[in-house]
Amino acid sequence: MNSCEHCTVRDKAVCRSLNAEDMERLGRMGRHQKLSRGQVLQWEGDESLLIGNVIEGVVKLSASTRQGKDQTLGIAYPGDFIGRPFGARSAQTVTALSEARVCTFRRADFDEFARTHPELEHDMLRRTLDELDHLRSWMLLLGHKSAQSKVASFLLEMAHRLGEPTSDGAGVAFTLPFGRQEIAEVLGMTIETVSRQITQLRNDRLVETPGQRDIVIRDRATLQDLAEME
Amino acid sequence: MNSCEHCTVRDKAVCRSLNAEDMERLGRMGRHQKLSRGQVLQWEGDESLLIGNVIEGVVKLSASTRQGKDQTLGIAYPGDFIGRPFGARSAQTVTALSEARVCTFRRADFDEFARTHPELEHDMLRRTLDELDHLRSWMLLLGHKSAQSKVASFLLEMAHRLGEPTSDGAGVAFTLPFGRQEIAEVLGMTIETVSRQITQLRNDRLVETPGQRDIVIRDRATLQDLAEME
DNA sequence: CGATTCCTTGACTGACCTCAAGTGCCGTGG
DNA sequence: CCACGGCACTTGAGGTCAGTCAAGGAATCG
Known part of the structure; x- marks a missing residue:
């Protein structure tokens, strides 16, 4: 029941x-x-x-x-x-x-x-209108943004949905419900490009990846800037 | 009133x-x-x-x-x-x-x-749900399709909305309410690429362009195939 | 008949895809 | 506990397609 x-x-x-x-x-x-x-x-x-x-x-x-x-x-x-x-x-x-x-x-x-x-x-109706608005913002992303920018946008959206503050309070942590292939399918790119972009974000110390699917956002502001680029 | x-x-x-x-x-x-x-x-x-x-x-x-x-x-x-x-x-x-x-x-x-x-x-609500479905099909296009395929899809959609049979009955004609720049903005590409793709479609005899904004679709079937490619 | 705007074409560049080979992680079984 | 295999992710090398920059042509308008 x-x-x-x-x-x-x-x-x-x-x-x-x-x-x-x-x-x-x-x-x-x-x-x-x-x-x-x-x-x-x-x-x-x-x-x-x-x-x-x-x-x-x-x-x-x-x-x-x-x-x-x-x-x-x-x-x-x-x-x-x-x-x-x-x-x-x-x-x-x-x-x-x-x-x-x-x-x-x-x-x-x-x-x-x-x-x-x-x-x-x-x-x-309200939900559907919201969904429509949301989808339109993704169109902007798919249409014009670089791989770097797409991945940054994706991580920020995930952080918004799933993120929890880290224990030291300096970051936001979450576990992706996606594998790399699935991220690629969201963003309309290949798994290799996704991987390279995440690697670069890690090298730039914007995020950490304690596990394959675990993400800790360390520098939200810079990530945000990247997300808004083309 | x-x-x-x-x-x-x-x-x-x-x-x-x-x-x-x-x-x-x-x-x-x-x-x-x-x-x-x-x-x-x-x-x-x-x-x-x-x-x-x-x-x-x-x-x-x-x-x-x-x-x-x-x-x-x-x-x-x-x-x-x-x-x-x-x-x-x-x-x-x-x-x-x-x-x-x-x-x-x-x-x-x-x-x-x-x-x-x-x-x-x-x-x-019905309209909004339809719009949502429609937008999702455009996401597929923006995410994965080649320039050729995007332009083909665009022309077919326009034909669907605005097309009239040609006088000889062998084609579909319409006048775009868009300039090239605006087409580029719809498809998430540059004006030059749009222009090149249309030129190629014309060279391949799939469409004719009697005026800058006039399109006649001559080979709908082939255009459809192109539109469904990646 | 200029002047403006829009479209086309060309050469070059670079970002991303493809193909291919590694590396690390994790579970299984010895 | 370690050896092994499978799988997912990473990394590299090379090619391609679309973007950029630049110039030339066609349409439109006063």
């Missing part, structure tokens, strides 16, 4: 707009799924049958070119909404980057519920 | 979701503006005070990097919605690419009206 009242994203996901009774009704339509790292929830081109909320973990949305190169289109964190309600097809593959839990709905059920709950749609 | 009943985008813009009475009320809040080519409606970073619909013409949404390079983030056609309701700031500049007419609202007015008209918000 889904105990929405105790859900960890109760106050972050779209459900927050609902009163207790409606939440209860929506909750009965939903279904919790555990995803292990790398597991695919929905295939690009499948009819979009699932709508969901990320409860725990990180998932990526991606698409691939005909020649088989993948581009990551978005990253969803706990509380974020995934899927495409209302008629259109999903053009994305949803893949768990870490162990994850999601709360899914059959699209038809969700659509109907949403149509009769304006407060839910309003919340979704 | 705004006579919404006779508006040319009456059945395309978000207003279509409203009944006659509500449309009338919304219409009284709105204001028509004529824009000449190149005129700016809203500056990047301004507090987003305007919400609007494009009635006629084509406008672009753009942002620029700190170093002064512009990236076009979106293109709005008649019936499309522009602006950012509900709280957040606009991060875009809105510029008319051709003579254009838009119907604008003060944001506060629009927000309040929308909040009390769920059918309007539903329509906006």
